[in-house]
Amino acid sequence: MNFSGSILLVDDEAHIRKFISLLLRHLGVTRIFEAQNGSIALEVYKKEQPDLVMLDVNMPVMDGIETLRALKEINPDCVVVMLTSLANRQTIDEAVALGAANYIRKDAAPEEIGRALSSTIDDCFAPDEPEGGGTPADT
Amino acid sequence: MDDPLTNPSIDLKGRRILAVDDDRINLRIIGGILRNEGYEIAEAASGEQALEVYATFQPNLVLLDVMMPGIDGFATCRTLKKNYGDKCAPVIFVTAKSEADDVVMGFDAGGVDYLTKPFRPKEVVARIRTHLSNQQLVEQQKDLVQQLSKANAAKDRFLGMCAHDLRNPLSSIRGLAELMDENAIGELTPEQREIIQTIHGASQSMLQLVNELLDVATIEAGHLKLEKVPTSIVEIVERSVHLSNIEAAKKNTKIEMVTGGMDPIVDVDRNKIRQVVDNLINNAVKYSPRGSIVTVLIHSHGAVAGFAVRDSGPGIPESERHKLFKDYGRLSTLPTGGEKSTGLGLAICRKIVEAHNGTIGVDNIPGRGAEFIVSLPLHK
Numbered sequence: 001m002n003f004s005g006s007i008l009l010v011d012d013e014a015h016i017r018k019f020i021s022l023l024l025r026h027l028g029v030t031r032i033f034e035a036q037n038g039s040i041a042l043e044v045y046k047k048e049q050p051d052l053v054m055l056d057v058n059m060p061v062m063d064g065i066e067t068l069r070a071l072k073e074i075n076p077d078c079v080v081v082m083l084t085s086l087a088n089r090q091t092i093d094e095a096v097a098l099g100a101a102n103y104i105r106k107d108a109a110p111e112e113i114g115r116a117l118s119s120t121i122d123d124c125f126a127p128d129e130p131e132g133g134g135t136p137a138d139t
Numbered sequence: 140m141d142d143p144l145t146n147p148s149i150d151l152k153g154r155r156i157l158a159v160d161d162d163r164i165n166l167r168i169i170g171g172i173l174r175n176e177g178y179e180i181a182e183a184a185s186g187e188q189a190l191e192v193y194a195t196f197q198p199n200l201v202l203l204d205v206m207m208p209g210i211d212g213f214a215t216c217r218t219l220k221k222n223y224g225d226k227c228a229p230v231i232f233v234t235a236k237s238e239a240d241d242v243v244m245g246f247d248a249g250g251v252d253y254l255t256k257p258f259r260p261k262e263v264v265a266r267i268r269t270h271l272s273n274q275q276l277v278e279q280q281k282d283l284v285q286q287l288s289k290a291n292a293a294k295d296r297f298l299g300m301c302a303h304d305l306r307n308p309l310s311s312i313r314g315l316a317e318l319m320d321e322n323a324i325g326e327l328t329p330e331q332r333e334i335i336q337t338i339h340g341a342s343q344s345m346l347q348l349v350n351e352l353l354d355v356a357t358i359e360a361g362h363l364k365l366e367k368v369p370t371s372i373v374e375i376v377e378r379s380v381h382l383s384n385i386e387a388a389k390k391n392t393k394i395e396m397v398t399g400g401m402d403p404i405v406d407v408d409r410n411k412i413r414q415v416v417d418n419l420i421n422n423a424v425k426y427s428p429r430g431s432i433v434t435v436l437i438h439s440h441g442a443v444a445g446f447a448v449r450d451s452g453p454g455i456p457e458s459e460r461h462k463l464f465k466d467y468g469r470l471s472t473l474p475t476g477g478e479k480s481t482g483l484g485l486a487i488c489r490k491i492v493e494a495h496n497g498t499i500g501v502d503n504i505p506g507r508g509a510e511f512i513v514s515l516p517l518h519k
Binding site for chain 2: 025026
């Protein structure tokens with residue numbers, strides 16, 4: 001995957017964060033931040049300003065839709081990919097209406113998740129505008 | 140729990156009977172016969188009084204004289220039926236022999252039976268016992284149906300919840316194993332690779348089972364929502380054939396589509412019908428010998444169109460055909476490449492197809508193999 005930016009991964013389940021972050025590293029993403037709920041995610045977002053956010057829908061404290069709304073207030077252009085466990089049409093439509101770039105089912109096979117993420121990155125980050133930069137640091 | 144299904148014996152002692160007659164002697168005679176049987180009796184001397192007593196006594200059965208001053212037996216019965224509806228106790232009319240023609244009117248008024256005066260005690264006892272038993276059985280059955288539907292709803296909720304909470308961790312286990320197998324955390328030794336592949340395989344088949352359980356629970360709970368759009372069957376089948384061919388190649392099996400120049404359009408939920416096509420094709424590959432050919436034929440005839448999946452497996456044993464589309468209906472036939480089966484796939488297919496007002500069936504092809512045929516209403 002051709003992406004040198006950073007990704008903030010938000011999910012309340014540690015095993016999902018482990019799985020997705022390993023997948024991201026395997027795909028060549030080196031700067032990955034993690035948060036286990038929406039309000040921590042907002043803090044990390046403000047501090048680290050990641051290029052892309054992968055955001056779980058169902059979370060305690062502050063759910064994905066609420067977090068998405070808050071992220072868009074901080075930065076209307078921020079690229080957010082929703083992570084869902086069941087394809088709930090209504091939630092997905094709501095997220096898209098709020099400006100989510102895409103959604104990915106986290107029960108999909110790694111290859112499929114990788115494919116969906118690549119296509120979002122291709123759509124959102126034009127090739128003549130190199131994103132991110134800096135020295136990659138392992139998380 | 141008092142289980143009426145396993146304990147159908149009926150004890151009628153203490154059941155309440157309201158006897159209504161303007162003739163005191165008749166009341167005394169009937170009261171004597173019934174108290175002797177262990178029933179609890181309340182008496183009323185007129186229709187008006189009967190309505191009052193009924194409200195407080197809440198009888199299980201009413202014995203109602205037809206000829207009474209004031210409102211007569213028929214009118215009393217109609218009022219009771221109007222006031223209490225389905226919950227009204229059965230009413231038995233009491234008439235003189237010469238009034239036998241009134242019996243028909245009594246049934247019209249909502250009575251269940253009649254007794255003629257003068258009473259024959261054995262007849263009175265037998266008829267009353269029959270109606271009380273019937274009534275009790277109806278009550279028990281209502282209770283039972285209610286209990287069962289509650290239990291069934293609880294089962295569906297439980298199943299859905301379990302499947303949900305199992306699914307995410309399982310997909311993480313599968314995903315992590317797959318990534319390790321791809322050397323995401325470094326090169327593995329042959330033994331480590333074998334172990335990681337075992338974990339991957341086991342979590343994969345558990346995930347499939349959980350997904351199928353979730354499908355069943357969703358469908359059973361009536362939450363199967365169809366988003367129907369006009370769809371080309373050929374397009375759906377083509378995509379499934381293409382994707383399944385990748386997996387089938389491992390068994391050297393080839394899947395082909397035969398359209399016969401047809402391209403029928405049906406109103407379906409694409410994802411759901413895709414699931415049916417995938418499932419039938421996967422089954423065909425699963426049960427066909429290595430190196431065989433699976434054919435998917437498009438059909439369109441009159442107001443229906445669909446597809447048929449033809450395999451070259453052993454066919455469906457006639458004696459097991461009835462199990463085929465039922466939940467957990469696994470047959471004695473085994474997959475030819477050691478694949479797993481949950482026995483839920485075809486049950487889900489049937490439920491999806493039927494939700495589209497379509498049909499699914501199977502025929503054995505003379506010679507060898509089985510043909511699963513799905514037919515759906517054509518787009519109007």
